[in-house]
Amino acid sequence: MQNIIKYVFLIAIAISSQFLQAQDISNDEKIKILNEQKDKITTEEKDFLKKEVEIIIKRFENGEITSEKAELLKKEAAKKRALNIENRTAIIDNKIALLKRNVNGYDVKTAKGEKTILRIGSSEDSGDDFIFIGNPANDKPKKYDRKTYSDFVLAFGLNNAIIEGEKLDDSPYKFGGSRFFELGWAWKTRVFNASNFVRFKYGFSIQINGLKPTDNNYFVQNGDATNLEVFPNDLKKAKLNITNLVMPIHFEFGPSRKTVKDNYFRYNTYNKFKLGIGGYAGFNIGTRQKLKYTVDGEKVKDKLKRDYNTSNLVYGLSSYVAFKNVALYAKYDLSPIFKNQDIEQNNVSLGIRFDMD
Numbered sequence: 001m002q003n004i005i006k007y008v009f010l011i012a013i014a015i016s017s018q019f020l021q022a023q024d025i026s027n028d029e030k031i032k033i034l035n036e037q038k039d040k041i042t043t044e045e046k047d048f049l050k051k052e053v054e055i056i057i058k059r060f061e062n063g064e065i066t067s068e069k070a071e072l073l074k075k076e077a078a079k080k081r082a083l084n085i086e087n088r089t090a091i092i093d094n095k096i097a098l099l100k101r102n103v104n105g106y107d108v109k110t111a112k113g114e115k116t117i118l119r120i121g122s123s124e125d126s127g128d129d130f131i132f133i134g135n136p137a138n139d140k141p142k143k144y145d146r147k148t149y150s151d152f153v154l155a156f157g158l159n160n161a162i163i164e165g166e167k168l169d170d171s172p173y174k175f176g177g178s179r180f181f182e183l184g185w186a187w188k189t190r191v192f193n194a195s196n197f198v199r200f201k202y203g204f205s206i207q208i209n210g211l212k213p214t215d216n217n218y219f220v221q222n223g224d225a226t227n228l229e230v231f232p233n234d235l236k237k238a239k240l241n242i243t244n245l246v247m248p249i250h251f252e253f254g255p256s257r258k259t260v261k262d263n264y265f266r267y268n269t270y271n272k273f274k275l276g277i278g279g280y281a282g283f284n285i286g287t288r289q290k291l292k293y294t295v296d297g298e299k300v301k302d303k304l305k306r307d308y309n310t311s312n313l314v315y316g317l318s319s320y321v322a323f324k325n326v327a328l329y330a331k332y333d334l335s336p337i338f339k340n341q342d343i344e345q346n347n348v349s350l351g352i353r354f355d356m357d
Helices: 002-024 027-061 067-101
Strands: 117-120 131-134 148-163 179-190 198-211 217-222 225-230 235-253 257-260 265-268 273-295 298-305 313-323 326-333 345-356
Touching (some): 027 067, 179 235, 217 273, 273 326
Antiparallel strands (some): 117 131, 148 179, 148 345, 198 235, 257 265
16 A cells, blocks of 8 residues: 555656646747647547547447448547547647747646546546546547456455364364455456356455464474474464465356447446356465463563475365455365375365455
8 A cells, every 4th residue: 555655646746747847948849849739639539539430330340230320420429529629729729829928938837738637447437547647638438348357356254274084163273363364456357258147257366364273372393293282371372374375266157237338338247246166376475473472471472484384385266255346255275284294284264355346
């Protein structure tokens, strides 16, 4: 989050510096820039018209509109772009006239462009780019058919282990205190051209699986073996955090709502039920044990960073059932928590997942 704020701040400074530079140049230079802007406006509007006509032709070829409707849409698009050229160049002409009348100088803050905006995110009336900086008129039109979307993923909940030969009720780890956390980014691509019922979802995530032993135990690494042993003092907290970088892959199933506009169409799954089935694979990027205890009345905190014989490669199965952006999420590691152990333990998690699409 701090990095995002930093980048936005730097972008704002860059935009401000451009405005300041525009104020420092002479009137003749400003007029030259504005005349160049007029030529640029004509080129931009013609490029936009070309893209819109290509979309109309594609709709006709797909049988979505008749030839008469296609010709009508082409004429309307050409008329709109011609008016845009006329109106935008008229604004430039007025600025040039103001500069010429005020020979001692006239503050034209937008000499290098009619208007500058910073947009984060997209909407029905904007282009598909997640981040856009510049003149609103330069915001490229929406793609006619957008098959891939991206989501910010956040998940958290309860964590524990399934131990070979034991029931989950007999787990040596606390049920309420052992938790997991996941943060990542995912892309979702429609599988079929004419239907959005099946989507392929893929991305990357940081998964942190936490295990809190019961009965004043803590983890001890003895060579190739990792065991639970009783701590010599009264433990306030003992927790093992295993951090993995993984690539989740899911097939997502569920209905969607189709919205058709003149220049594009979209599928929306926001108010629909979704089922995701898949798995993940990756590798361990860090293991750490945190201990809190008291010795002779003094509070002590230890952070022990070592591998604890945890598996280097991790892989497993995962699934979710979602409505809107909230899902019930479960995952199970097929890879053991600790490698080369006599009794195998596999991590299991159940919680809530948010996909911020």
